[in-house]
Amino acid sequence: MTHRARKRFGQNFLHSESVIRRIVGSIAPAREDRIVEIGPGMGALTAPILERVDRLDVIELDRDLVAELPARLGHRDNLVIHQADALTFDFRELAEDDSCDNGRDKHLRIIGNLPYNISTPLLFHLLDQSDVLTDMHFMLQKEVVDRLAAVPGSKAWGRLGVMTQARADVTMLFRVPPGAFTPAPRVESAIVRIVPRALSDQKRALLPCLEKVVRAAFGQRRKTLKNTLKGALSEQELEDLGIEPVRRAETLSLDEFDRMAEWVRKREDRS
Secondary structure, rough: OOOOOOOHHHOOOEOOOHHHHHHHHOOOOOOOOOOOEEEOOOOOOHHHHHHOOEEEEEEEHHHHHHHHHHHHHHHHHHHOEEOOOOOOOOOOHHHHHHHOOOOOOOOEEEEEEEHHHHHHHHHHHHHOOOHHHEEEEEEEEHHHHHHHOOOOOOOOOOOHHHHOOOEEEEEEEEEEEEHHHHHOOOEEEEEEEEOOOOOOOHHHHHHHHHHHHHHHHOOOOOHHHHOOOOOOOOOOHHHOOOOOOOOHHOOOOHHHHHHHHHHHHHHHOOH
């Protein structure tokens, strides 16, 4: 069976056996793990994972690939295919599926070679459901991984890194060259591990205000906070928080963003 990669789905199929082995080794699946693969494609990563787990759920949007996958993988009984869009998929519902409970931990481990064109919104969709996730291992464009794992003061530090690291620990594991895929993308890829943290109710309630502050702060990266946060925080309020109004967003730590968000939340609660 052959399948032509479709641009509208952002398809680039992994074929390098050495890269596949390294990814599986990084995931280190256990027999009882609740693993969900997003975008199995032609099954390059699916096949070795199937050998190691009692059940593997996969989410694939391309109907042609869904039709081909069972035969491609030998009609395995432990493969459960969901023909669905991962951007709207309810991972909480899957975690609560009693048909695959057996007294095991219901938290999911998410893996996949994510299409570059949906990687950022998909990550936020998953983080919104992070309370049912153990960890995530993804192949992403290296530039995206750099932004996810960025540190304050770097050019890559921005909304994606702040909002991800507010909820999870991020580790870039290794790079993957374009030649590992068919067709070869024009960019380098990388494997990233994202481990959600258990958030208190207070921290989770702070996220909407954090998003508001972060979006405004990075809206015009070259401008200082007193300009980008005008309307959200005054110069005096920034100074009261111990943050110089003439700084730029990329210099702020996650703790400083949290302090600003908490200030905004308290003011909204009073109004």
